Amino acid sequence: MTAPGAIAAGRRIIVVEDEMMIAMLLEDMLADLGHTVVGVAGRLDSALDLARTAEADLAILDVNLSGEASFPVAQVLSDRGLPFMFATGYGALGIEAPFQSALTLKKPFVLSDLSKALDSLAA
């Protein structure tokens, strides 16, 4: 049994983030929370591949990948029924239809922000 409102550890997570240091930070934070990162992609093409093929439970998506929006990745995840959240410096403002109501983690974030966001995604 997990604590009420906290998602079980050991989730398999896709990280889509084009800034390597932020990706590494996310990896570490997720590891601290007991989860496993099953793949990191920093470009739209590799992110789409990962979203289509990875055995994962959920995904965290940066909105801007070197100038390209990650919404097609969100669409693939959506089609697969995989939950995801956006992590972006824009906040919810930069999110386009039909994903405006998707969960958004505002950069920069700390461990507790990430933990709460993961809980909300599971709820």
Next chain:
Amino acid sequence: MAYGGRSPDRVDTMAPPEAGADFERLAHAIELLSATRNPAEVIEIVRRSARGLSGARGVAVVLRDEDRCHYLAEDSDAPLWAGQKFPVTACISGWTMLNRRAAVVPDIFADPRIPHDAYRPTYVRSLIMTPVGDEAPFAAIGAYWDEVREHSPEVVNVLAALARSAATAFKNIQLYNSLRQEAERYDELYRQALQSERRLQVMVNELNHRVKNSLAMVQAIAAQSFRAAGSATQAQEALSGRIQALAAAHDVLNETRWEDADLHEIVQGAVGPYLGESPPRITMQGPPLRISPKAAICLSMTLHELATNAVKYGSLSNDRGTVKLVWALCPNDDAGPQTLTLDWTETGGPPVNTPERSGFGMRLLRRGLPADLNGTVDIAFALAGLTCRITAQIDAPPPMGAEAWR
């Protein structure tokens, strides 16, 4: 409404010549002249009103065209010189413009200013030529009679009044046009100001995103530095160095407003302190090359980690070891990205041992760089010194602003 129209139609409806109606004719002509905004219309009004006002058999409107007098329009029952041009110095209209006063000629063949040959084919025996424009006359009104006659001061005066009114009309049109141009210029300036303001707003938004992104990066660097460090002092040193490397890359990118960066400058910013020594501890060699902002930041951080590692454990940890940094660009066959190869070779340092656990720097090299640059990193802990070969796919620099939209 009897007066004040300004269309050519109004000119057509002018009353025909009638004795004793001089004042009304003049007033009507002045009224038409004051309302027009068109130089051709001024000439037409003068042409149509001068004959009736003067009682002459024919009138002509002459415009100065550099060193020639252009007999532009006439109102005469027999043709005079319409369409012809004469030298300013060889016709009476030229004389009147050059001398800035009217020529009142009772008998043309008795007046030496008149080019008699030009008049022989015509009915003209007597004329009044009136300049248009006080300071530098640019036109003249000619009135012609078919008999020798003494001209009355009234006729001379009414033609002079018409000429003054025409000159004023020309001046007003000029003024009107320059004011309109001025107004258009201000309109344009206003439009440009609005555009600049919009551009500025876009730039401020971009800057906000860029700052946000930089903060997120600094946060990540800080977290990594503290996580890997053995002590708070070590963490502080590592963090300071990394933030400095990031700031150096920003400095280089700011020079091009984040469009691209010169690889030379990025290297210099990242390992600068070791380049200045004599002899230099780090030598670099490679062609000039422009790389994207992302590649610039990534390489800057990477080179900083390599240099830090060399100072701690490698060839820069003693006082005689060196690092050679060589890069080259291998063009691909197609127009796609090119491959940049960058070799970091340490020599003269203490014997190298493969580290037991990899710190942040190595992790950055092995994980981050390949992902970020779509390339490869091969680190070899050779006994003689660490070598690191980095390959990266170098895209054409992204369009302005693409990097900041985040």
